[in-house]
Amino acid sequence: MGSSALTVSLIGMGLVDEARVMVSPVVLGDGKSLFRTAAERVSLTARSSRLGLALVVIASAQLMVVLDATIVNVALPHVQRAPGFRGAAWSG
């Protein structure tokens, strides 16, 4: 939504109901502060953040990889008993 100046004017006029701030932790350097030019403080309450979900996604991927490694090791003796799979030990 526009520049930070526009954002601040809208906030000042009481026209903002919700602010969605996206943070990218790799941005470096300096620049204008998002809300610094606002004349008076407007108090906001945090409604949601996706960090929890992000963690679930990342950790599930890791879970899958680790689960796969152990589960296949457990199953290998069974696999080798199947016809045509005698050399399957190498697939662990």
Next chain:
Amino acid sequence: VNAYAVAFGGLLLLGGRAGDRLGRRRVFVAGLLLFSAASLLGGFATGQWWLLAARAVQGAGGAVIAPNALALITTTFPEGQPRNRAMGVYSAMAGGGGAVGLLLGGLLTTYVSWRWVLFVNVPIGLMVAAAAHRVLAESPRRPGPIDVAGAVTGTAGVALLVYGLSKAATGPDGVSHWGDALVLASLAAPAGTVRPRRVRQRHAPRDEFAMGLE
């Protein structure tokens, strides 16, 4: 002894680097899809070579997922308590995966079929890939030359090392293989692949593997 570990170990460094270059989320999702596809194919294997090939591709997928999962945690969570907590959850899930794998592996092979050991990855992988697109932020791409020769020699070196270590293990017959010519050759060869890379990298603008293998 395995196709999976050789591919995984060999491509781990390259997988992490690809994430730096092409965007972590994109590469992470690609790894998940590759892993799921290989699991699906492996589940349908009709012979050992088919299974072996599928496991190698799974290893490649895993090599892409693991380093980028870790990198995504450091880029998603601010330093300090949030990141420490995220790392804790991540490690706990990884450990839990091992425990669940033992139980589930036994249950599936006993009551269903070993094929399901591979099939279980498919829904997990697809769900995580779909969610990753919605939930994770993309990291910036960093264009720059990729040191292809360095990547090839580094990957081959680590893969040989893993292969050599796998082969050296004492077999079920109790015979140790540490003295085998093949084992010695595959353990010694990486020294040759790492050295030329170091020499060249003095001139390379970008380290492929900044951590070094020496």
